Amino acid sequence: MRIGMRACAVAAMLAGLAACGSLAPPPPTQGAAVPMSPAPVAAPRFGDARPVLWRGPGPAAHPVHGIDISRYQTAIHWPTARDAGVSFAFIKATEGADRLDPAFARHWAEARAAGIPRGAYHFYYFCRSAEDQARWFITHVPKERGALAPVVDLEWNPHSPTCTWRPDPAHVRAEVLRFLDLLEAHYGQRPLIYTEPGFWQDNGLEQLRGEELWLRSVAAHPEEVYGRRGWTFWQYSGTGLVPGVQGQVDLNAFGGTIAQWRRWLAARSLR
Template sequence: MRLLVLSVALLACVSMAGCASNSNPVAALSIKPSAETTSSVSKSAPVPAVEVGESAIKGGQETLAWAGAMPATHAFDAMTETQAVVPEEKPARGLLNMSRPLPKRSRVYSQQFRDAHPINFGKRAPKHYQVHGVDVSRWQGNIDWARLRTQGANFAYIKATDGGDHIDPMFRKNWDGAKAAGLKRGAYHFFYWCRTGAEQADWFIRNVPRDPDALPPVIDVEWNGQSKCKKRPSRAVVLEKMKAFMDKLERHYGKRPIIYTAPDFYEDNLTGELKDYPFWLRSVAAHPSVRYPNRRWVFWQYSGSGLSHGVDGRIDLNVFAGSEDEWHNWLAGQSS
């Protein structure tokens, strides 16, 4: 009897071992994926969570603000304007929008500009940079954008607004003309120290369309002796006003604004500040590394006396900091 029991037990053990050895090891180790999702950063371009500054929409297209009324200014219930306007979240920067195809690389033209007052910049001269561009306003009059592009204007920053109630009368024409000619173009705002940053942001947003292919918006901060506003706020107030303006623009356009400035204003207010913002630096007598030590930059304005076919009179000349490939990569990162 004991022998019979042991035999049955032995046969059962062998049978079970055989089943295990013949099973599929992949099936044995396969585990159904968890339904949980991670909190990883989305690879899509940032989408503003809140609309800041209403845009006039007509027929599915954004129209410019001069067709409508000025938005109501913000009510401030605290001592500082930033407390009332700084968004709770900032969109992620530099992420490609994977839902849209990468933009086609546009041709980069070599610069053929001249200068009414040429400067010897030494070994780090503007001519050694591959991607050149211009910035314009009403003072350039009627521009032949197609001709200007072939002269080396691969990008253009276009004056849009001042303060909280002025728009450059040539903005709309220049904005449309630059795009039609194939330039990469963006808009800039001249900051007025006698208004709040929130008011000025609303005015810019109301007048500059939200174009996913546009360059990041620019805040132009400098001391202007010809302005009716004679205020020169403290560094703390300057930074507070700038942040209020830039936070609203970043929330609306989904792109971190670029700061344009000049040496005297920079020394008074921006040395060592705002290190996580891109800079566009004016330096018409020396390389930016001389005027702005240890400051990284995206654009360098090297002349205010440029000459070119396609525009009457003088025009500001600029370069992009990197190579042609780096230019295209940077543009792809700005697409939203």
């Protein structure tokens, strides 16, 4: 997975955070350097339109935070967001095999100009093959040195304009693995899986052992929702308020220390 190794192999090198329910990032491959010099990590100065009283360790226990965005975030002043604690961004690029987020190119360029590490994500539709969707994503997302590993977004979308089909769990898992393989072959990094509780449970995603996870859990710690399954990113709010970002935005925490964040960047950025 990470730099040509599967996640299960890398997981053996992880240290420190398993007891917290998060996935400690791997150390960098010997001789590897961070391809991009990210801005210093700033303590997040975020608000929330619908704050949660967290039981036990909440997002504030993690020092590295970021956002995920799409066309619905119409105006972002990236230097302001960076200085307010946005240390990474995941940007929506594509859906299925025929939809491109119209704000992707602008967000992609502006985040890089501000020195914010960013990656692209794909919303998966099951009405098109993994091959078609991988081809669509690759067509629109550059293989750019320093970009973060790509992400596949797995969730049901009953309001989709083109696909509301829900195949059986075995089909879902097989298609997802094929998509991950195709993108890994092109970008040299295996994508992360983003998902939410309903999709996770409906499709038995716990069976996808060794894949790197970004988990949505906006009312409880991920361990309460997904069990003691390691994670790298935690989406803890869909109603965040971030200086420099117009309107509400998704908030995310990285499951490690600042030093581990640097090592994760070294291991999981494109070359």
